[in-house]
Amino acid sequence: MSKTLKGITLKGSAELVAEFFSFGINSILYQRGIYPAETFTRVTQYDMSLQLTTDAKLKNYLTNVISQLKEWLFDCTVQKLVVVITCLETNEVLERWQFDLECDKTAKEGSAPREKSIKAIQEEIRSVIRQITATVTFLPLLETACAFDLLIYTDKDLEVPEQWEESGPQLIDQSEEVRLRSFTTTIHKVNSMVAYKRTNST
Amino acid sequence: MDDMEDDTTIFSTLKSFKSLISCPDRSLLETEPAFGRSGLQNLYTKRVELEEAAERVRSHTNLLQLTQEKQQMELSHKRARIELEKEANSSSRDLQREIDRNRELLLQIRRLEEREEKANQALNEQMENNKALKRNFEELHKKANEKDSKLAEADQMISELKDETRRLNQQIQIQESKFSTQNLEIQALQEQLDVQRKYEFTHTQMYTIFLIPSNKCICTLERRLALQEQDSVIVKNMKSEVARLPELEREIKRLREENTFLRETKENNSLLREETEGLRRKLERMERAMEEKLKVEKPEDLSREVIQIQQRELNLKQQNYTLNSSIRSVEKARTELMPEIAQLRAKAQEEQKKRENQDSLVRRLQKRVLLLTKERDGMRAILESYDSELATSEYSPQLMLRVKEAEDMLQKVQTHNTEMEKLHCIVFVFLRQKIEELESERQQLEEQNNILEMRLERHNLQGGYDPVTTKVIHLQMNPTSIAKQQRTEEVEQLRVECQRLRDRLRKIEAGGGMTTDDTTLIIPPSQEILDLRKQMESAELKNQRLKEVFQKKIQEFRTACYVLTGYQIDITVENQYRLTSVYAEHMEDSLLFKSTGPVGSMQLLETDFSRTLTGLVDLHLFHQKSIPVFLSAVTIELFSRQTVT
Numbered sequence: 070m071s072k073t074l075k076g077i078t079l080k081g082s083a084e085l086v087a088e089f090f091s092f093g094i095n096s097i098l099y100q101r102g103i104y105p106a107e108t109f110t111r112v113t114q115y116d117m118s119l120q121l122t123t124d125a126k127l128k129n130y131l132t133n134v135i136s137q138l139k140e141w142l143f144d145c146t147v148q149k150l151v152v153v154i155t156c157l158e159t160n161e162v163l164e165r166w167q168f169d170l171e172c173d174k175t176a177k178e179g180s181a182p183r184e185k186s187i188k189a190i191q192e193e194i195r196s197v198i199r200q201i202t203a204t205v206t207f208l209p210l211l212e213t214a215c216a217f218d219l220l221i222y223t224d225k226d227l228e229v230p231e232q233w234e235e236s237g238p239q240l241i242d243q244s245e246e247v248r249l250r251s252f253t254t255t256i257h258k259v260n261s262m263v264a265y266k267r268t269n270s271t
Numbered sequence: 272m273d274d275m276e277d278d279t280t281i282f283s284t285l286k287s288f289k290s291l292i293s294c295p296d297r298s299l300l301e302t303e304p305a306f307g308r309s310g311l312q313n314l315y316t317k318r319v320e321l322e323e324a325a326e327r328v329r330s331h332t333n334l335l336q337l338t339q340e341k342q343q344m345e346l347s348h349k350r351a352r353i354e355l356e357k358e359a360n361s362s363s364r365d366l367q368r369e370i371d372r373n374r375e376l377l378l379q380i381r382r383l384e385e386r387e388e389k390a391n392q393a394l395n396e397q398m399e400n401n402k403a404l405k406r407n408f409e410e411l412h413k414k415a416n417e418k419d420s421k422l423a424e425a426d427q428m429i430s431e432l433k434d435e436t437r438r439l440n441q442q443i444q445i446q447e448s449k450f451s452t453q454n455l456e457i458q459a460l461q462e463q464l465d466v467q468r469k470y471e472f473t474h475t476q477m478y479t480i481f482l483i484p485s486n487k488c489i490c491t492l493e494r495r496l497a498l499q500e501q502d503s504v505i506v507k508n509m510k511s512e513v514a515r516l517p518e519l520e521r522e523i524k525r526l527r528e529e530n531t532f533l534r535e536t537k538e539n540n541s542l543l544r545e546e547t548e549g550l551r552r553k554l555e556r557m558e559r560a561m562e563e564k565l566k567v568e569k570p571e572d573l574s575r576e577v578i579q580i581q582q583r584e585l586n587l588k589q590q591n592y593t594l595n596s597s598i599r600s601v602e603k604a605r606t607e608l609m610p611e612i613a614q615l616r617a618k619a620q621e622e623q624k625k626r627e628n629q630d631s632l633v634r635r636l637q638k639r640v641l642l643l644t645k646e647r648d649g650m651r652a653i654l655e656s657y658d659s660e661l662a663t664s665e666y667s668p669q670l671m672l673r674v675k676e677a678e679d680m681l682q683k684v685q686t687h688n689t690e691m692e693k694l695h696c697i698v699f700v701f702l703r704q705k706i707e708e709l710e711s712e713r714q715q716l717e718e719q720n721n722i723l724e725m726r727l728e729r730h731n732l733q734g735g736y737d738p739v740t741t742k743v744i745h746l747q748m749n750p751t752s753i754a755k756q757q758r759t760e761e762v763e764q765l766r767v768e769c770q771r772l773r774d775r776l777r778k779i780e781a782g783g784g785m786t787t788d789d790t791t792l793i794i795p796p797s798q799e800i801l802d803l804r805k806q807m808e809s810a811e812l813k814n815q816r817l818k819e820v821f822q823k824k825i826q827e828f829r830t831a832c833y834v835l836t837g838y839q840i841d842i843t844v845e846n847q848y849r850l851t852s853v854y855a856e857h858m859e860d861s862l863l864f865k866s867t868g869p870v871g872s873m874q875l876l877e878t879d880f881s882r883t884l885t886g887l888v889d890l891h892l893f894h895q896k897s898i899p900v901f902l903s904a905v906t907i908e909l910f911s912r913q914t915v916t
Contacts, residue, residue, distance in 0.1 A: 127750065134746060148741055151734060155751050157758055165734055216754035220745045222736055233744045238734050246732040262732055 076182030077190075082256040083142035085187075089194050089252075089259070090150060090168070091135050094219070095121050096198055097152055097166055100205045103217050115195045134219050137230065141223060142257065145172035149222035153239045157214045161266070162241050164208065166201075169260040176256045183255040193252030197261055200249050209268045243267045281335050288328040292321060342823075349816075356809075471661055478654050485647060492640055499633050506626040513619040520612065527605065534598065541594075545587055837906045847876070850902070854909035855880075862905070864898075873898060884908070 077085075092114055099109050099120040104127065109120040122128060141147040152166040176183070220236060229235065241264055249261040556576065658668060736743065833839045837853040843863075850862040863876035875881060875892060884905060891901035 130746065130748070130750060149734075149736075153751070157754055160755075167732070167734055169731075214754075216751040218745055218749045218751040220743050222741050222743050225738075225740055225742050227742075229744055232747055234747050236743050236745045238736060238743050240734050244733055246729075248732070264733055 076184050077187075077254050077256060078182045079176050079180075079256055080143060081182075082176075082254040083139050085190060085194075085254055086142055086170070086257050086259060087135050087139040089197075090138065091131060092119050092121070093168075093198060093201065094131065094152055095119065096201055098122065098127075098217065100202060101154060101164070101208075101211055101215070103154065103211075103215055115191050115198065117195055117198070119198070133232075134221075137233075138221065141221070141227070142170070142172070145174050146224045146227050147172075147221055148224070149220075151220040151222070151239075153218045153220055154211070154215050155218065155239075156211075157216055159213075162239050163211060163215065163266050165239070165241055165244070165264040167262050167264065169262075171258040171260070173256050185255045190252065190254050193250075197250045197252055197259075201261070201263075204247065204249065204263055208263070208265055241266050278339075281332055281339075284328065284335075285332065288325065292325065467661060471658075474657060475654070475667060478650070478657075482647075482650065485643065485650070489640075489643060489647070492636065492643065495636060496640070499629065499636065502629055503633065506622070506629060509622050510626065513622060516615060516619055523608075523612070530601070538594065541590070549583070836902070838902060848873070852906055852909050854906060854913050856909070856912070862902075 095109070096119055098104055099106065099122075104122060104124060106120075108122055108124050110123050111118050112121045113119075122131075138147060138150065147170055149170060150168045152164075153162055154164040154166075155162050218239070220239065243266065244264040245267050246262060246264045249263065251258060251260040253259070655668075829839070833853065838850040839853075841849045841851070843849050846866045848864045848866070850864065851858075852860065855861075860880040861878060862881055863878050864873040865876055866872070867874055875888065875898075881888065887901060887904050887908065891897055891904055895901075
């Protein structure tokens with residue numbers, strides 16, 4: 070960890086945000102039942118117990134995406150990260166967990182670290198993850214088999230690396246949106262929101 | 272141990288048999304002489320019987336031996352089987368281990384192959400990088416050479432430029448020296464100029480001193496001119512008034528003549544009126560007198576009339592007097608007016624004279640002014656000529672020019688200002704209107720902006736983006752695409768299976784149970800099924816073996832019981848035991864016992880055979896209450912029956 074004890078550098082902020090995404094995405098997958106609960110194991114992070122997957126393929130995929138995302142966070146070229154949950158039978162998008170990223174471009178490699186304690190940032194992250202867990206209570210049930218995908222919104226002129234390709238935004242037809250909490254490291258600000266398909270019964 | 276026990280039983284039975292053989296021989300021998308031939312026959316039958324018994328025993332022993340051998344064989348079989356199974360298990364385990372090892376080795380081989388490929392790719396990439404770097408290096412070398420040549424050229428240029436700069440510096444120095452000499456000349460000339468200027472200044476001062484009184488005279492003359500103009504204006508007015516005087520006199524004359532005429536007429540009128548009145552009165556009196564002829568003409572009446580007439584006369588006289596007084600007053604007034612008129616005429620004449628004097632003065636003054644202006648112009652011309660004579664610095668006319676220009680500028684500026692103020696007002700009003708319009712527009716735009724911002728926020732929340740600035744990317748191998756691929760593959764596989772099963776069904780229905788190899792579905796048995804099958808088979812084998820073992824043991828036990836106790840115990844019905852004695856005379860002779868209670872107490876049930884043994888039953892069961900004694904008594908009874916008869 071390159072976060073200095075005195076403040077937050079650009080690299081440290083990128084690592085904090087990437088770590089949050091790693092645990093956040095795992096939480097979403099566990100809470101929504103995309104993967105069976107027995108494939109998850111309990112770990113302690115941010116002073117709370119979270120679920121982390123043990124499936125090797127899934128782990129591999131997540132580390133690929135998160136490591137690439139960390140690079141882009143360092144370059145301040147990423148704008149959003151979206152977890153898209155699709156029903157496999159009907160190929161419809163049922164849920165979209167969207168995380169908007171605002172990067173302070175004045176913080177470059179060599180600039181002075183910003184004054185914010187890591188504990189405060191972790192406190193904010195904890196409240197965000199708790200809220201994600203709480204929102205599951207009012208989201209409609211995912212009854213059919215579902216799969217997920219991670220989309221990243223970047224600047225238009227970014228060079229697309231190998232193994233990545235352009236895709237559509239995979240929007241929900243007739244969606245309800247809910248804004249969740251946000252947290253900031255003073256260099257990166259993450260706004261969370263969830264959009265879900267309106268069910269006709271409600 | 273079983274073998275040993277079996278041997279002991281065999282030996283014990285042999286001994287018993289031998290003892291039996293020996294005993295009946297003695298008993299037979301002892302009883303021989305008593306019976307004679309019947310005894311011999313008895314002996315013979317007894318011998319035959321004994322031989323038969325011996326044969327039976329021998330066969331029994333053979334049986335026992337055979338069974339023992341068989342048991343031994345089976346035991347050895349079992350052992351062999353167990354050993355074989357153990358070996359089979361171990362060999363299967365070894366097989367599995369080797370298969371796993373095989374797999375692992377294959378995986379390792381694959382990994383190593385992949386690593387090799389990656390290493391080769393890396394090698395190739397490195398080689399390419401190397402080549403690229405070499406090319407870059409060559410290019411950079413060329414660039415460096417070019418730069419060196421350029422540098423040499425630049426150095427040459429620099430040296431040339433330095434020579435030029437030296438030349439230019441020399442020229443500059445020469446020109447600076449020239450400049451300095453010229454400056455000195457200029458300074459000398461300026462000093463001369465200053466001297467001349469001072470001279471001029473004194474001249475101009477002199478001229479100005481001359482000019483100042485003339486200017487003053489000019490000012491005073493101008494003032495006088497103004498006054499005189501005012502006086503001339505007054506004089507003109509007075510003239511006009513004075514011109515009216517003769518007319519006034521004429522009018523006065525006319526008025527007076529009229530006045531006299533009128534008075535005369537008035538007098539005449541009054542006289543005439545009086546006469547008329549007198550006449551009327553006379554007439555009236557006459558009439559009255561005529562009318563009142565009858566009336567007594569009284570002297571009183573006459574006196575009265577006379578008094579009246581006298582009064583009238585008095586009145587008339589008074590009127591006459593008053594009229595005369597008024598005439599006199601009017602004549603006095605006229606006489607008073609006459610001198611005033613004379614005075615006014617005199618004044619008018621005086622004023623005419625004054626005016627004429629003033630006109631002459633004015634003419635003189637104008638002439639003087641003309642002369643003075645001519646003098647001034649002459650002076651100015653002289654001054655200008657002097658200025659032009661000096662002619663190096665024309666600063667006074669320049670100053671005048673500048674002053675004029677400044678005044679012109681001032682006027683222009685003032686007019687411009689006024690115009691601008693007017694424009695300002697118009698523009699102000701116009702701008703106010705514009706401001707109001709713009710404010711209303713601004714409010715509308717703000718509302719639109721708010722609406723658009725809300726829409727944008729909604730769009731953003733739903734996940735929309737601006738394609739000009741952002742793009743959306745994801746990994747090609749992502750869980751959703753993999754899941755979709757798997758789904759389609761599963762669906763394809765299921766379709767293919769379905770098709771195969773349908774074909775098989777059709778063929779089965781057509782062929783009537785013929786299952787040929789090409790339509791059989793080879794479902795590869797999975798490892799679990801094979802394991803379960805093996806487990807099942809082993810369990811079944813175990814079951815079978817256990818059953819066999821139990822059967823054998825029970826059989827052995829039953830035979831042992833039969834042999835030892837002399838009773839065959841069968842369980843016919845639940846809790847009912849049927850005992851058949853070894854020495855039973857008939858097959859159906861049996862004792863039935865029922866178990867009552869959990870402890871093991873038994874009760875004898877009534878059978879045909881038990882009715883024949885009522886004595887024993889009474890004795891042993893009712894009185895002695897012992898079943899084993901009863902049973903042994905029954906065997907002894909049966910045995911005795913058999914042996915005796």
